[in-house]
Amino acid sequence: xxxxxxxxxxxxxxxxxxxxxxxxxxxxxxxxxxxxxxxxxxxxxxxxxxxxxxxxxxxxxxxxxxxxxxxxxxxxxxxxxxxxxxxxxxxxxxxxxxxxxxxxxxxxxxxxxxxxxxxxxxxxxxxxxxxxxxxxxxxxxxxxxxxxxxxxxxxxxxxxxxxxxxxxxxxxxxxxxxxxxxxxxxxxxxxxxxxxxxxxxxxxxxxxxxxxxxxxxxxxxxxxxxxxxxxxxxxxxxxxxxxxxxxxxxxxxxxxxxxxxxxxxxxxxxxxxxxxx
Numbered sequence: 001x002x003x004x005x006x007x008x009x010x011x012x013x014x015x016x017x018x019x020x021x022x023x024x025x026x027x028x029x030x031x032x033x034x035x036x037x038x039x040x041x042x043x044x045x046x047x048x049x050x051x052x053x054x055x056x057x058x059x060x061x062x063x064x065x066x067x068x069x070x071x072x073x074x075x076x077x078x079x080x081x082x083x084x085x086x087x088x089x090x091x092x093x094x095x096x097x098x099x100x101x102x103x104x105x106x107x108x109x110x111x112x113x114x115x116x117x118x119x120x121x122x123x124x125x126x127x128x129x130x131x132x133x134x135x136x137x138x139x140x141x142x143x144x145x146x147x148x149x150x151x152x153x154x155x156x157x158x159x160x161x162x163x164x165x166x167x168x169x170x171x172x173x174x175x176x177x178x179x180x181x182x183x184x185x186x187x188x189x190x191x192x193x194x195x196x197x198x199x200x201x202x203x204x205x206x207x208x209x210x211x212x213x214x215x216x217x218x219x220x221x222x223x224x225x226x227x228x229x230x231x232x233x234x235x236x237x238x239x240x241x242x243x244x245x246x247x248x249x250x251x252x253x254x255x256x257x258x259x260x261x262x263x264x265x266x267x268x269x270x271x272x273x274x275x276x277x
C-alpha cells in the first residue's frame with residue numbers, strides 16, 4: 001500500500017491541469033510512495049491526454065500516475081471511482097486548478113499517518129487575477145470566521161483510512177468539501193503550515209452564481225445530514241462584523257452586494273456545478 005493517494009477529479013480542466021500537475025510533481029519527497037489518480041469525467045477537451053503526459057515525469061520521481069476516464073461528468077462519481085483505485089493509507093483530494101506548495105503533500109501524509117480518524121488541509125492562499133468587485137469582496141471574505149477559524153479545506157482536503165471509513169460512497173451532494181469536513185469534529189481536523197494557491201472566481205455575476213451554489217450546498221447538508229452541523233467550528237472569539245466592516249468599508253460593501261444579489265433570480269444558473277469560469 002502506498003503512503004498517500006492523491007485524487008484529482010477533472011472535468012474539462014485542460015487550461016489548468018498542467019500547472020496543477022507541474023506543481024504537484026515538484027513536491028517534496030514522501031517516504032512510502034505516492035499514487036496520483038486523475039479522474040477525467042465527462043471531458044470534451046484534452047484533459048486526459050494532458051494528464052497522461054505527466055506519467056513519465058511522475059515515474060522518474062518514484063510516484064505512480066494513472067488516468068481514469070469516465071463518460072459522465074460528475075464530481076462525486078469521479079471521487080468514488082478514484083477511491084476504488086486508490087491504494088494509499090492517506091487520501092488527498094485536490095482540485096485541478098489548485099497549485100500546491102512543495103511541502104504540502106508530505107506534511108499532509110505525515111500528520112495523517114496515524115490510527116485515529118483524522119482530517120487535514122493546508123493554508124489557502126486565495127489568489128485574485130483581476131480587479132473590480134472581486135478584489136474587495138475577497139479581501140473581506142478572508143476576514144470571515146470561516147476563513148480565520150478552523151480548517152476550511154476548500155480546494156485541498158485529506159483524511160486517513162480510519163476517517164474515510166465513516167461513510168460509504170460519496171452521496172450526490174453539491175458541497176463535497178463541506179460534507180467531508182463536517183464528518184470530523186474540530187479536534188479531529190488538523191491544519192498543516194504548508195500553503196496552496198486557490199483561485200477566486202472573477203466577475204460579479206460569477207461570484208454571485210458560485211456563492212449561491214455554495215449556500216445551497218451547505219443548506220443541503222443541513223437538511224439531509226443535520227447531525228453533522230454539530231461539528232461546525234465554534235465562533236466565540238471571532239471578530240464581530242461591525243468591526244470588520246469599519247476596518248474595510250469597500251470590502252464590506254462588495255461583500256454585501258454579492259450576498260444581496262444571491263437572491264436575484266436574474267443571476268441564477270441552471271448548472272448545478274457552476275464553477276464561475
